Structures are given as C-alpha cells and as structure tokens.
Amino acid sequence: MNNNESETTVASDESKDPTGETLVDTDVSSGLEGGDRSTRPDDPIVRAEGISVWYDDDQALDDITLAIPEHKVTAMIGPSGCGKSTFLRCINRMNDLIDAARVEGDLYLGGKNVYDADVDPVALRRRVGMVFQKPNPFPKSIRENVLYGLKVQGIQADYDQVVEESLKRAALWDEVKDRLDESGLELSGGQQQRLCIARAIAPDPEVLLMDEPASALDPIATSQIEDLIDDLAEEYTVAIVTHNMQQAARISDKTAVFLTGGELVEFDDTQKIFENPENDRVEDYITGKFG
16 A cells, blocks of 8 residues: 555544544543643644654655644645655554554654553543544534533533533634534534534644645635634644645644655745745745646
C-alpha cells in the first residue's frame, strides 16, 4: 500500500469509527499529569522530535522536528501523500489504530512524551480533539452528538450547560437551540461539520486537530468554518491540514510545508512562508511550479 492509499483508508475508517473521536477517560492515572504546561503565548504546547512513520515498508514521515505554539493556528500544507495527515494523527496517537503503522521518535504534549509507556491513548484524546475531513455526525440527536464523548465514558457533568457552551463555541447554537432533539444527520453539510467541532470540544481539550475540515463544504460553509477557527484559537491550540494554500494564508499564524518523501521542508510564520520562503522547493510549490 502506498502512502496515498494508506491515508485514504485511514480517513475512511476514522469517519466510521466512534473511537476516532475525542473520547475521555475517567482514570486519573493517565500518564499525562507530568507535563509542564506552557505559559508564554509563543511556547510550544506540542513538540515533535525526530518523528518518522512507516506503513509496513513505506515511509510516510521522515525525521520530523516541529514545535506548535499554544493558542495559535498552525497550518500544514503540501501535495497529497506527503504525510500531513499522518503527522496530525501522531499527535493524538490515532496511528495506534493502524496495524501496519510504526512510529519512531518523540512527541511531547505540554512537556510529556505521549509515546511513553504510561500514557493512556484514550485519555490523551480527551486533551487532543480531532475533526475529520468529511462531517461524520452519529445517527443521534444533536444533543447526544455533542455529549457522546462524555457519556460513553460515564463522565458526569451539567449536560445542558455543556451542550449550550459547546454549540456556542462552534457557532451553531442560534441555529439549532430549538432543534436539539432532532437528528444531527438532518443538518446541512456545514452545520454537520460545526456539530462535529462541538462534539470535539465538549470535553474541553487543549489542542484541536483538523484534517481538511472544509474540503467537502461549499464556499459559504467554508468561510464559516474559517471564521470559527479564528475564534477557537483564542481558547485552543489549532493544527489544521489543508490543501488550500489560500486558506492556510488566511487563517494560520504558522505554516509547515511538507513535500514528497514525508519531509518537512520549512516551518515558519505564515507570512514569511508565503512571501519570502527560504527554501527554493517551497517557493516552487507555493507558486505552482510543481505539486
């Protein structure tokens, strides 16, 4: 299986599998308590050191070292099959769900290596939420979609408050507040994606991963998602994979450019990447000379 096929298969499986969502763990000994949270705005909350990934014998990522700052939007761009989504899945250990995947290197969340043996991946996914490319609400009510991650693990909370706050943060409350018992599948595509965002943030994660969250949406819904991402960055650290370079330029503070072979070629402030990249290959990609 080549890298493109691997990523396509995983994306499809994740859309169908509730375990791919932001589930929570009631066991406080999750192994994640030892990390030191960043307190300065430009300090990294996620730091990868020498991350390499293989699917069987096919290498998807090659020695990635990257620091994602807290409460910023970091975009990951590059051609199909270059490892962007694979790297995103390293952050919350979604690659653990793929038998063929092998990960080497260290990846820190708030100072704690998430690949340490004492880290519970399910508890990790409470701290690192994820939104997939295709909106995938469950065949449940809007309310039950939002509360899924909490209820499946038996977490007690003021559910009405969680539903309202999550839908407000996802800029969906005013549109659905009188329809909470209706199926999430009855919503439009853009509304469904915002419902998935509400579901991801209901457990109040620290990091929100988005894998091409607007690629299946129309321009109006895409604009709504982009505006929402800007608002979410005030409360969460956002890492987004996108094929749309204009989108990356509009919404992100930092941009990482992945190119063929799973190589991270350049990572810098978004304005610098798009206006004055240091690497000729990055300039060629951005100007459309290849890719």
